[in-house]
Every structure is written in structure tokens, then in C-alpha cells.
Amino acid sequence: MRSTFHGLEIGKRAIFAQATALSVTGHNIANANTEGYTRQNAITQASNPLSYPGMNVGNGPLQIGTGVETKEINRIRDSFLDGQFRSQNEQLGYWNVKQDTLSKIEETLNEPGDNGLQASLDRFWQSWEDLSKEPDSLASRAALLSNATALAGRFNQISDSIDNLSTDLQNQLSTKMQEMNNLTKQVSNLNLQIAKISAAGQQPNDLMDQRDLLIDKISKMADIQVKPANNGMVDIFIGQEYLVKGDQNSPLSFDSAMNQLSLGGKSISLKSGEITGMVESLTKDIPSFMAKINELVTTFSKEVNQIHSDPSAMNLDDIQNRKNDPSAALDQIPFFVAKGGTSDPATAGEIRVNPAIVASLSKIAAARAANVSDASNANLLNNLKFKNVSFSNQTTTLNNFYRTIVGDLGIKTQESIQMETNSEALVQQAENRRQSVSGVSIDEEMTNMVKFQQSYNAASRYISVMDEVLDKLINGTGRVGI
Numbered sequence: 001m002r003s004t005f006h007g008l009e010i011g012k013r014a015i016f017a018q019a020t021a022l023s024v025t026g027h028n029i030a031n032a033n034t035e036g037y038t039r040q041n042a043i044t045q046a047s048n049p050l051s052y053p054g055m056n057v058g059n060g061p062l063q064i065g066t067g068v069e070t071k072e073i074n075r076i077r078d079s080f081l082d083g084q085f086r087s088q089n090e091q092l093g094y095w096n097v098k099q100d101t102l103s104k105i106e107e108t109l110n111e112p113g114d115n116g117l118q119a120s121l122d123r124f125w126q127s128w129e130d131l132s133k134e135p136d137s138l139a140s141r142a143a144l145l146s147n148a149t150a151l152a153g154r155f156n157q158i159s160d161s162i163d164n165l166s167t168d169l170q171n172q173l174s175t176k177m178q179e180m181n182n183l184t185k186q187v188s189n190l191n192l193q194i195a196k197i198s199a200a201g202q203q204p205n206d207l208m209d210q211r212d213l214l215i216d217k218i219s220k221m222a223d224i225q226v227k228p229a230n231n232g233m234v235d236i237f238i239g240q241e242y243l244v245k246g247d248q249n250s251p252l253s254f255d256s257a258m259n260q261l262s263l264g265g266k267s268i269s270l271k272s273g274e275i276t277g278m279v280e281s282l283t284k285d286i287p288s289f290m291a292k293i294n295e296l297v298t299t300f301s302k303e304v305n306q307i308h309s310d311p312s313a314m315n316l317d318d319i320q321n322r323k324n325d326p327s328a329a330l331d332q333i334p335f336f337v338a339k340g341g342t343s344d345p346a347t348a349g350e351i352r353v354n355p356a357i358v359a360s361l362s363k364i365a366a367a368r369a370a371n372v373s374d375a376s377n378a379n380l381l382n383n384l385k386f387k388n389v390s391f392s393n394q395t396t397t398l399n400n401f402y403r404t405i406v407g408d409l410g411i412k413t414q415e416s417i418q419m420e421t422n423s424e425a426l427v428q429q430a431e432n433r434r435q436s437v438s439g440v441s442i443d444e445e446m447t448n449m450v451k452f453q454q455s456y457n458a459a460s461r462y463i464s465v466m467d468e469v470l471d472k473l474i475n476g477t478g479r480v481g482i
Contacts, residue, residue, distance in 0.1 A: 006050075006064075007466035013067035014459035017044050020070045021452040025445050032440040036213030039440050040205055043071045075205045078437050082212065085430040086219035086226070090272040092423035093220035097277025098285070099416040101169065105289055106413050108161040111406050117158065118406070120151040121399060125385045131366055132378035136316070141361040145353065152336065152351045155297055159290070159349030166286055170256065173278040177252050180221050180275070183214050184249040187236065190214070192247035195231035204232065218243075222252075222273035239268055259283045285412075292405045294347045299389055300398050301345050304381065305334035308365050313377045316362035322370040331356075333363060 021042040031037040049063035110116040127144035134140050190211040197204040215236065218224060225237040229246060236244040241263045243250055250264030252275075261268050261279065270276040307313065309332045314322070321328035337354050338345040345351035357363045367374035388395050396404070 005470070006066075007469070008463060010065070010067035011459050011463035011466060013047060013069060014462065015456060017042075017068045017070050018452050018456040018459060020073075022449065022456065024073055025449045025452060028440045029442065029445050029449075032442055032445075036209050036216070037440065038075045038077045038205070038209050038212070038438045041074045041076055043074050044068050045071045073203055073205060075203075075208060076438055077212075078434070081430065081434040081437060083226075085427065085434055086216065086224070088423060088426040088430050089216065089219045090221075090223045092420070092427050093274035094272040094277045095416055095420040095423050097274050097281060099413070099420045101165070101277070101281040101285055102409065102413040102416050104165055105162070105286070106409055108158050108165075109406060109409070117151075117154050118399070118402060120147070120154045121385075121402065123147040124151045125382060128378050128382040131364070132375040132382055135366040135375040135378055136372040138361055141364050141366075144364060145357065145361060148335070148353050149358070152353055155293075155348040155351050158293060159347065162286060162290055163349070166282060169278055169282050169286075173254060173275065173282070176221060176275055176278065177254060180218060181249070181251050183218050184236070184244050184252075187211055187214050187218070187234075187244050188247045188249040191229075191233040191244070195233050195247070198232040208232070220273060221275050223271045223276070238263055238270065241266055241268055254279065256282075289405070289409065290348070295391060296398070296402055296405070297348045297351050298344070298346050299391060299401075301334075301336040301351060303384055303387070303389055303398070305336060305344055307377060307380050307384065308335040309333060310365075310368075310377070312368045313365040314367045314370065314374075315365040316372065317360070318365070319367060319370050319372055326370075331363060331365070333357070333365075335364075 021044070024040050024042045028039055045068070047066045047069040049065050051063055111118055113119065124144075124147050127140070127147045131137070131140045131144050190207055194204045194207050194211065197207070211234070215224075215226060215234070218236070222238055222243075224243060227235050227237070229235045233246050234244070235242065235246065238252075241250065242248075243252070243263065253262050254260070255262065259279070259282075261270060261275070270279070311330070311332065313330070313332065315331055318328070318330045333354055333356055334342065334344065335354055335357065336345055336351055337343065338350040339352050340350075342354075354363070366378040368376035385399055386397060388397055391401055394401070394404075
């Protein structure tokens with residue numbers, strides 16, 4: 001027969017199991033608002049039974065239960081939902097950066113607006129029209145110089161703003177890669193701790209939560225793949241290269257001269273994530289935009305200079321000189337020049353009004369005849385805004401080419417805003433699905449707490465009963481008569 005003390009053992013095990021379940025419930029409630037925390041559950045099972053020998057059965061198949069034991073404390077987590085969240089998170093990181101970069105480029109143009117480049121161009125053309133009406137007016141010439149200087153300054157400002165944006169992005173990229181390398185180092189350290197604890201037969205659930213939270217952050221930076229490894233560790237890949245392998249991690253770097261990302265010294269390419277967005281902004285978006293602006297500057301200044309320095313173009317000094325000497329040489333100076341030289345400007349950052357014109361308004365060539373009232377050249381420059389000129393991929397007016405730049409940029413910016421909004425919604429949906437499985441529900445935990453409390457109370461009452469039975473057996477007052 002079984003021992004009477006067997007009942008006490010069953011009661012003890014029941015109390016321990018329910019106390020463990022209550023502790024897990026309390027841990028869940030305490031971490032209900034902890035970022036990255038995964039709901040835990042105490043898994044119980046019947047403990048190994050004992051054989052029930054007797055006079056008639058000997059050591060036969062009859063068994064008696066020994067109570068309950070806690071098998072494990074389980075993290076309630078779905079790796080499939082983790083994968084979905086991280087996949088959407090990397091897209092969100094990519095479009096966050098793209099939207100921010102394109103919006104900042106848009107801000108440099110400030111279109112439409114009185115301070116935009118289009119307004120500066122319009123004022124420049126209007127000044128030539130005003131000068132054509134009064135070619136000998138110093139006031140009109142002063143207004144033209146002022147508007148031309150403002151236009152050149154606007155081009156310079158765009159170039160400086162884009163250069164600053166590039167510098168900021170390079171700094172952000174360097175910081176982001178340092179952050180990512182730091183996170184991967186933390187993941188590899190956690191891998192080592194988790195492996196040691198798992199090898200000892202324990203469950204490092206909270207450490208795994210910390211690691212998953214770090215991986216979530218990494219997923220916003222780059223498109224990664226996460227695969228389970230031995231002893232609870234995980235390996236993280238970018239393409240076919242290891243970002244984290246067990247307790248080792250490979251550093252990510254960017255060669256700005258080659259525009260190339262490297263992982264552990266090996267060249268890689270990323271498809272999405274914040275780092276991809278930064279690299280694309282630095283190597284594609286910004287250079288593409290500035291190439292178009294520089295092409296506008298080059299073509300614009302070339303066309304203006306070609307008319308202003310034409311062999312028949314005359315300024316007020318030329319007209320005066322021709323009156324004294326009909327064969328006197330003409331100045332034939334360009335209107336716009338590159339900073340530090342007299343050649344046509346090739347970029348927005350180097351365009352400026354010819355210093356000779358800045359020094360003397362008489363150097364503005366408005367005529368094509370030796371007459372101060374002649375405005376033939378001013379008319380040609382005024383009509384230049386309507387002239388179709390050749391660009392690298394189209395033939396159109398200078399104004400229309402600039403409007404095309406603004407329009408293309410606006411379309412890309414709106415697309416990035418829409419994609420960012422969509423990605424945010426998808427990330428939130430994925431997180432909601434994940435939280436429906438892994439998140440802590442206070443109502444559910446309160447229900448469990450009452451359930452485990454009642455079981456604990458029942459087990460305590462059971463031990464009290466068994467104690468009374470033993471007391472009766474050991475200390476009973478009944479005596480056998482003789």
C-alpha cells in the first residue's frame with residue numbers, strides 16, 4: 001500500500017506548481033507595458049506515477065499518481081509573425097529616409113513661392129523686358145543687376161543646401177552603421193549568455209525578449225534574415241553573409257569613395273531598410289537632382305552669355321567708344337561667369353554675375369547698334385525665356401525644363417509619403433497581430449490569477465486534511481481492548 005505521507009507530497013507539489021503559475025502571472029502583469037516583453041505561461045504536467053503493489057497484484061501494472069510538476073515556463077511567441085513584422089519594418093525604415101530626403105530637397109527649391117527659383121527666374125526675365133523699354137536707364141540696369149545677382153545667389157543657395165544635406169546624410173549613415181554594429185554586438189553577447197543558460201537546462205526567456213527587441217531594431221535598418229541555431233542562439237544574415245553567427249558579429253561599413261557597403265570586408269547590397277535609403281539618397285537621389293540643376297545652370301548661362309557676348313552686342317561703353325572710333329573693339333563680355341574665373345559656370349555652386357558688370361552698369365550689353373536707345377540685345381535676352389533649347393534628353397524652354405525638375409521631384413516626394421504611410425499601417429497591423437499572441441492582456445492575467453489562487457487554496461486545504469489524517473493516526477486516543 002502507499003504511504004500516508006504520499007498525500008502530503010502530492011499537496012506540496014500542487015502548492016509549488018500553483019505558486020509558480022502565480023509568479024509567472026505576476027511577472028506578466030509587472031511587464032504589461034515593457035517594450036519587447038513576451039507573455040509567459042507555466043506549463044504543468046502530471047509527475048511520474050508510482051507502482052501500486054499489493055497482496056494480489058504484486059508489481060503489476062497498477063500505478064498511483066504523484067501529483068503535478070512544472071515542466072517549463074514557455075514564451076508565447078510566433079516566429080512567423082516576427083518575420084512579417086520585420087519584413088514590413090525594413091520597408092518602413094527605407095521609406096522614412098527616402099521621404100525625409102526628398103522632402104528636404106523640395107524645401108531647398110521652395111516652390112511655389114516668392115523666394116523660389118522660378119520667381120527669381122521670372123524677375124530676371126522681367127528685368128530684361130524693363131531694360132528693353134529704357135535701355136539707357138541706370139535704374140533699370142541696377143534692377144537687372146540686383147535680380148541677376150539674386151538669381152545666381154539662389155542657385156548658389158540650392159547647391160549649398162544640397163551639399164549640407166549630403167554631409168548630414170553621410171554623418172547619419174556613419175552613426176546608423178555604428179548603432180547597427182553596436183546592436184549586433186549586443187545580440188552576439190546575448191547569444192552567448194542564452195547558450196550557456198540553455199545548456200544548463202534552464203529557460204532564459206527574458207534574455208530572449210531582449211534579443212528579439214534588438215533584432216526588431218536591426219530589421220528597420222537593413223533587410224535581414226534570422227535563423228535559429230544551436231542552444232537557443234540565432235544567426236542573422238544579410239544576403240548570404242553573416243551579420244551575426246553565434247557569439248560573433250561582422251561589422252558593417254560604407255566606402256564613400258566607391259559608394260559600396262561592406263560586411264566583414266565583403267561587398268554586399270541591401271534591398272531595404274534605413275541604411276539602404278541613406279545610401280540611395282547619397283548615390284542616386286541627390287546626384288540625380290543636382291545633375292539636372294547643374295544642367296539648367298550650364299544651359300541657362302551659356303544661352304545668356306552667347307547673346308550678351310555676341311560680336312554685335314554693345315554696352316554703353318561700346319556705344320561711346322564707337323562714337324569716337326567706329327572701328328573700336330567691343331567688350332563682348334559674358335554676363336555670368338564661374339567663381340574665380342571668366343569661363344561659363346558648370347554648376348549651381350559656382351555661377352555668379354560677371355564682376356565687370358557688378359563694377360559698372362555700363363557693361364550690360366542692351367544694344368546691337370551704336371545708339372543708347374537701341375534695345376535689340378535686351379529684346380533677344382528677354383525673348384530667350386520663350387526659346388526652345390537643347391538639353392540632354394529633351395528640347396524645351398529653360399522655364400519648362402525647371403518646371404519638369406520640380407514636377408518630377410514632387411511626384412517622387414508624394415510617392416515616398418504615400419509609401420511611408422502605407423508602410424506605417426502595415427507595420428502597425430503586423431505588430432497588432434503579434435501582440436494578440438505575445439502581448440499581455442491584463443484581463444486574462446487577472447482571470448488566471450484567480451484560477452491559480454483557488455487551486456493554491458485547494459491544495460493548502462488538501463494538505464490540512466492529510467495533516468489531520470496523520471494526526472489521527474499518530475496521536476489518536478482510541479485503544480484496543482484486552
